[in-house]
Amino acid sequence: MPARPTDSRSAALAIALGLVVLVAVIYWPVRHFDFTALDDGEYVQSNPHVLSGLTWPSIVWAWTTVFASNWHPLTWMSHMLDVELFGLDAGGHHLTSIVLHAITALLLFVVLRRMTGSRWRSGVVAALFAAHPLHVESVGWIAERKDVLSGCFWMLTLWAYASYVERPSAKRYGLVVAAFALGLTAKPMLVTLPFVLLLLDWWPLGRAPGSASRGRRSESWSRLAIEKLPLVAMAVASSVVTIQAQQAGGALRGIEIYPLSLRISNALESSVLYIVRAVWPAGLAVFYPFPADVPLGVALGCAAVLLGFSAAALSLVRRAPYVPVGWFWYLGTLVPVIGVVQVGSQARADRYTYLPLIGLFIIVSWGGSWAANRLLARWPLKSPTRRLAAGVMATALVAGCAVASARQVQYWRDGLSMWQRAVDVMPDNYRAQGALGILLRTQPSRKAEAMAHLLEAVRLRPDLAPAHSALADLLFEQGRTREAIVHLVRVVELNPASASARTRLGQALAADGQIAAAISALEDAVRLDPADASARAALAAIKKRLSQ
Numbered sequence: 001m002p003a004r005p006t007d008s009r010s011a012a013l014a015i016a017l018g019l020v021v022l023v024a025v026i027y028w029p030v031r032h033f034d035f036t037a038l039d040d041g042e043y044v045q046s047n048p049h050v051l052s053g054l055t056w057p058s059i060v061w062a063w064t065t066v067f068a069s070n071w072h073p074l075t076w077m078s079h080m081l082d083v084e085l086f087g088l089d090a091g092g093h094h095l096t097s098i099v100l101h102a103i104t105a106l107l108l109f110v111v112l113r114r115m116t117g118s119r120w121r122s123g124v125v126a127a128l129f130a131a132h133p134l135h136v137e138s139v140g141w142i143a144e145r146k147d148v149l150s151g152c153f154w155m156l157t158l159w160a161y162a163s164y165v166e167r168p169s170a171k172r173y174g175l176v177v178a179a180f181a182l183g184l185t186a187k188p189m190l191v192t193l194p195f196v197l198l199l200l201d202w203w204p205l206g207r208a209p210g211s212a213s214r215g216r217r218s219e220s221w222s223r224l225a226i227e228k229l230p231l232v233a234m235a236v237a238s239s240v241v242t243i244q245a246q247q248a249g250g251a252l253r254g255i256e257i258y259p260l261s262l263r264i265s266n267a268l269e270s271s272v273l274y275i276v277r278a279v280w281p282a283g284l285a286v287f288y289p290f291p292a293d294v295p296l297g298v299a300l301g302c303a304a305v306l307l308g309f310s311a312a313a314l315s316l317v318r319r320a321p322y323v324p325v326g327w328f329w330y331l332g333t334l335v336p337v338i339g340v341v342q343v344g345s346q347a348r349a350d351r352y353t354y355l356p357l358i359g360l361f362i363i364v365s366w367g368g369s370w371a372a373n374r375l376l377a378r379w380p381l382k383s384p385t386r387r388l389a390a391g392v393m394a395t396a397l398v399a400g401c402a403v404a405s406a407r408q409v410q411y412w413r414d415g416l417s418m419w420q421r422a423v424d425v426m427p428d429n430y431r432a433q434g435a436l437g438i439l440l441r442t443q444p445s446r447k448a449e450a451m452a453h454l455l456e457a458v459r460l461r462p463d464l465a466p467a468h469s470a471l472a473d474l475l476f477e478q479g480r481t482r483e484a485i486v487h488l489v490r491v492v493e494l495n496p497a498s499a500s501a502r503t504r505l506g507q508a509l510a511a512d513g514q515i516a517a518a519i520s521a522l523e524d525a526v527r528l529d530p531a532d533a534s535a536r537a538a539l540a541a542i543k544k545r546l547s548q
Contacts, residue, residue, distance in 0.1 A: 011119060012113065012119060015109060015119065015120075015123040015126075016106055016109065016110075018123075018127070019102065019105045019106055019109060019123075019126055019127060019130050020102050020106070022105075022127060022130050022131055022398070022402060023098065023101055023102040023105060023130050023131075024098075024102070025402065025406070026130075026131060026402055026405045026406050026409060027098045027101070027139055027140070027409060028098070029406075029409060029410070030094045030097075030098060030139070030140050030409060030412065031091045031094055031095050031098070032091055033090060033091070033094055033140070033412060033413050033414065034090050034413070034414045034415075035090045035093075035142060035415075036141060036142070036143075036412070036414065036415040036418055037415030037418075037419070037435065037438075037439055038141070038143065038286065038415065038418070038435070039068070039141075039143035040141075040142045040143050042067075042068055042143075043068065043079060043142065043143040043145075044079050044082075044083070044088070044093065044142060044143075045088065047067075047079075049061045049062070049065075049076070049080075050076065050079045050080050050083055051083055051088075052080075052083075053080050053081075053083050053084040054077065054080045054081055054084055058076075058080055059077060059080075061076075062074075062076035062077050062080070066244070066245035066248050066249060067249075068249065069245055069246045069248070069249025069250070069251035069343075070146075070242070070245055070246070070249075071188075071241050071242060071245045072146050072185060072186055072187055072188070073185050074149065074182060074185040074186040075145055075146040075149055075150075075185075075186050075187065078096070078145055078149055078186075079093070079145060082096050090142065093142045093145075094140070094142060096145070097138075097139050097140075097142065097144075097145055097148050098139060100145075100148035100149055100151070100152050101130070101135070101138070101139045101148045101151075102130070103152055104129075104148060104151040104152045104154075104155055105126045105127075105129050105130035106126070107152065107155030107156065107158075107159060108122075108125065108126045108129055108155055108358065109122050109123055109125070109126035110159065111155055111158045111159050111162060112125055112126070112362075114159070114162050115158075115162050115200065115204045115205060116204040118366075120369075120391070120394075121365045121366055121369055122365075124361075124364075124365040124368075124369075124394045124397075124398070125358065125361045125362055125364075125365045127394075127398040128357075128361040128364065128365070128397070128398060128401060129357070129358060129361060131398055131401040131402040131405055132278070132281070132357060132361075132401050132405065133281035133284060133401065133404040133405045133407075133408045134274075134277060134278060134281055134284070134350045134353045134354075134357060135350075135353070135354055135357075135405070136284075136350070136405055136408040136409055136412065137284075137286065137349070137350040137351045137412075138151075138350075138351045138354045140409055140412035141286075141351070141412060144351050146186055146187035147187065147189075147351055147354045148354075149186040149187070150183050150184075150186035150187035150189055150190055151354055151355060153179055153180070153182050153183030153186055153190070154183055154190055154193060154355060156179040156182075156183075157176060157179040157180045157183060157190075157193060158197075158200075159179075160172065160175040160176040160178075160179050161176050161197055161200075162205075163175070164176055165205055165207065176231070177230060177231065177234070180193060180231055180234060181234060184234060184235070184238040188238045188239065188241075188242040188336065189333075189336055189337065189354075189355065190235075190238075191235035191236075191238055191239055191336055192235075192332050192333045192335060192336060193231065193235070194228040194231040194232050194235060195332050195333075196329055196332065196333065197228060197231070198224060198225070198228065199324075199325045199328055199329055199332075200325070201219075201224050202321060202324075202325060203321035203322055203325045204321075204322070204325075206218070207219050207224060208221060208224060209221060211321065239336075243341070246343050251343050251344055252341070252342070252343055253342040253343065253344070253345070257342075258290060258342050260340075262291075262293070262294065263339050263340050263342055264299075264340065265294035265296075265298075265299035266290065266291060266294055266339055266347055266348075267338040267339050267340055268294075268299050268302040268303050268306065269294055269298055269299065269302050270338060270339065270347060270348040271302065271306055271331070271334060271338065272302040272305050272306065273348065274334070274348065274352075274353050274356070274357075275360070277350075277353075278353070278357055278360055281401075281404055281408070283425040283426070284350055284408060284425070285421060285422040285425050285426055285429065285432065286418050286419070286421075286422050286432070287346055287349075287422055287429060287431045287432055288346055288347045288348050288349070288426070288429075289345065289346070289347060289426075289428075289429055289430060289431060290339075290342075290345050290346060290347045291347055306331070309327060310327065310328075310331070313326075313327040313328070320366070320367065320370070322362055322363065322366040322367070323363055323366075323367065325359070325362065326359040326360060326361075326362035326363035326366075327359060327360075327363065328359070329356070329358065329359025329362070330356045330357070330359035330360050331356075331359075333355050333356040333359070334352065334356045337349070337352040338352075345431075364397075365394075368393070368394065368397075369390065372389070372390040372393055373390065415435070415439055416436070416439050416440075419432050419435045419436040419439065420436055422436075423436055423453070428460055429460075430457050430460035430461035430464060431457075431461075431464075433453045433454070433456045433457035433460065433467075434453070434454060434457035434458075434461075434464050434466055434467035434470075436450075436453045437449075437450045437451070437452075437453030437454035437456075437457060437467065437470060437471075438450070438454070438466060438467070438470045440453065441454075441470055441473065441474060447474060447477075450470070450474060451471070451474055454467045454470050454471045454474070455471070458471065458487075462490075463494055465490075465491050465494040465495055468487040468488075468490045468491045468494070469487070469488075469491050469501075469504075471484075471487045472484040472485075472487040472488045472491070472504070472508070475487065476508065476511075481508060481511055481512045482512060484508055485505070485508050485509060485512060485514075488501070488504055488505040488508055489505065491504075491505070492505055492521075497528060498528070499524075499525040499526075499528035499529030499532045499535065500525070500529075500532070502521045502522070502524045502525035502528065502535070503521075503522065503525040503532055503534050503535040503538065505521045506518045506519070506520075506521035506522035506525060506535065506538055506539070507522075507534075507538050509521060510522075510538065510541075510542055515542060515546070518538075518542060519539065519542055519543075522535050522538050522539040522542070523539065526539065
């Protein structure tokens with residue numbers, strides 16, 4: 001471990017205070033935002049277990065459920081605690097996420113400074129993490145509490161590991177294991193952390209053979225790997241549980257839906273697109289549809305870019321070890337969410353970059369410092385002036401990210417703003433079109449807009465059942481019963497096991513005078529769900545009319 005930094009405690013505290021202010025300036029408006037129409041309902045608003053607060057039955061449920069296709073008990077408990085503190089005041093739930101993001105940024109600064117001895121470069125990494133627009137989704141979306149919570153435990157694990165490396169002991173290693181275990185119960189994204197610890201053993205910790213050891217005796221790679229085995233075993237167990245939870249929830253997509261070749265092509269393209277968006281964060285949206293095809297040329301081009309960057313990084317393993325560490329941090333931590341094992345129907349997601357981008361920020365900070373020093377050395381400037389100029393450059397970069405994030409935050413004001421933005425940046429986004437239409441349907445003055453968006457959604461994705469269902473409601477309101485029936489028939493075809501879909505179809509058929517078909521649909525609904533009171537009532541009403 002490097003010697004204790006010689007910079008003043010007050011300077012470090014100033015950086016820490018600056019990080020808190022930075023997060024507050026960007027995200028304080030979120031305190032007044034509402035719940036969104038995407039997952040916030042099942043995570044908080046309509047979840048009876050969460051709404052009961054931190055009771056013993058709700059805690060047992062959190063640790064035993066795979067609800068929402070996930071096993072993350074600590075995340076469920078954090079939502080329960082918010083209900084205890086704030087009830088259903090969305091602002092309070094948002095505030096918790098803001099605080100966790102600020103704590104994670106602070107811990108990142110503390111850990112990097114402790115490991116590297118570099119105050120300002122560590123501060124720049126933490127500031128970029130705090131301010132980057134790609135992280136708005138993780139902070140501004142209540143249902144993504146798992147990102148900021150697991151990120152906090154990621155940093156606590158790194159902090160515990162740094163302490164263990166300084167003075168190895170079973171107790172300190174136990175703290176590493178405990179922090180890692182808690183992080184996994186917040187979100188399984190942390191499964192790549194043992195790999196990152198090996199990277200950090202090379203740089204900046206200098207524990208690996210051939211690395212800059214800073215006076216520390218190096219260990220063999222085999223010993224370093226064996227040291228991580230308990231963490232690897234925990235990561236494997238978490239991965240198995242996660243896959244089982246996603247299979248149980250129907251979130252895991254089979255090869256018949258997304259062929260392996262398409263998944264790999266999308267993974268290559270997404271890995272490059274994340275870098276592009278990190279540099280130029282424009283056109284961000286809450287949902288990016290999985291592509292029907294990725295041209296071979298695009299896939300090969302992205303593969304070439306990734307291989308080229310990897311080769312370049314490896315070539316700098318001695319001269320600039322932070323480059324390969326940062327680059328493989330980025331690539332390695334993307335593996336669980338890159339889509340080779342496809343969960344859901346998104347091609348990629350901004351929230352997936354919450355931890356991976358730290359690797360790129362390390363390269364930018366340390367590499368930018370080196371480049372700035374080389375550039376400024378060309379001018380006859382005194383050393384303090386050079387440092388000031390380099391600081392101005394770093395501040396400008398962070399400020400640019402902060403301005404972009406403050407703008408991006410506004411799109412998370414509510415579900416309507418969120419989905420409208422997605423449609424604006426990607427008009428062929430079927431899910432955004434459908435979700436926007438469903439929300440607009442509740443506003444009497446905007447039903448024509450709702451109809452247009454829903455029609456576009458089913459044109460783009462004919463098997464989008466929620467859009468067909470919402471269209472049926474709109475058409476039924478307008479007295480266009482037969483047109484509504486067409487969409488309800490489609491809903492039943494897409495959800496043959498849904499009793500409620502058959503009930504609605506039966507009611508519509510009855511209203512249109514198609515009595516025999518209505519009876520058949522309602523009897524099917526009762527067969528599928530004997531407790532469906534609305535189906536039984538509708539069926540009884542029809543039979544009563546027939547008997548008169």
